[in-house]
Amino acid sequence: MERLRTFGEVYDNRNNAFDILRFILASMVIYSHSYPLLYGTAHGGDILERITGFQVSFGSLAVCGFMVISGFLITQSYFCSHTLKRYVVSRCLRVLPAFAASLLLTAFLIGPWLSGMDWNAYLFSGGAENPGKFVLLNLSFRKLQVQVEHFGKVEQ
Known part of the structure; x- marks a missing residue:
């Protein structure tokens, strides 16, 4: 058999x-x-x-x-x-570039467009959750944020 x-x-x-x-x-x-x-x-x-x-x-x-x-x-x-190190490196090289690109796209293209704010007001807004900090904090995995401070808000 x-x-x-x-x-x-x-x-x-x-x-x-x-x-x-x-x-x-x-x-x-x-x-x-x-x-x-x-x-x-x-x-x-x-x-x-x-x-x-x-x-x-x-x-x-x-x-x-x-x-x-x-x-x-x-x-x-x-x-x-074959090794855990090689696996982790290959996973990071596959996932992190797309993650970074999506963060940049969200923070610097989609965010200003949907916020209704002009570029300078949006990009240089104060606060803990401005677009640059949104990208850096998410890329560092220290604090995952789901939104930029002014995302979707229109200033009066």
């Missing part, structure tokens, strides 16, 4: 179906979000939400699927790194 192969022996990290799975999961999130955007919250949720009595939606199911795939891929990355 032939021995059953392990998942590690069968799995091919170059030829797999993760791309199509991610596409399907992303489509499920878009589908789930389309209901409140198109019909409002009074209509209820997507079809799965209504069938399950508002316990699970296609969007929440997709998020769970993304978490499973992410856990699998991150574990695979760890085992391919």
Whole structure:
């Protein structure tokens, strides 16, 4: 009788179906979000939400699927790194540039646009949560801020 192969022996990290799975999961999130955007919250949720009595939606199911795939891929990355140091460095090099770019985009492009303030008033506003401090504090992980002080406020 032939021995059953392990998942590690069968799995091919170059030829797999993760791309199509991610596409399907992303489509499920878009589908789930389309209901409140198109019909409002009074209509209820997507079809799965209504069938399950508002316990699970296609969007929440997709998020769970993304978490499973992410856990699998991150574990695979760890085992391919051979050392913890190499793994941590590669994770940081993958995640931190996008994190920094999103902070800069939020603080210096989206923030001034949505605040309604002129550039000088926005950029050089006082207080503990001005745009520069927002970026630096978040990049240092010392104090994660969710908003810039004047974000979304219009001065009179």
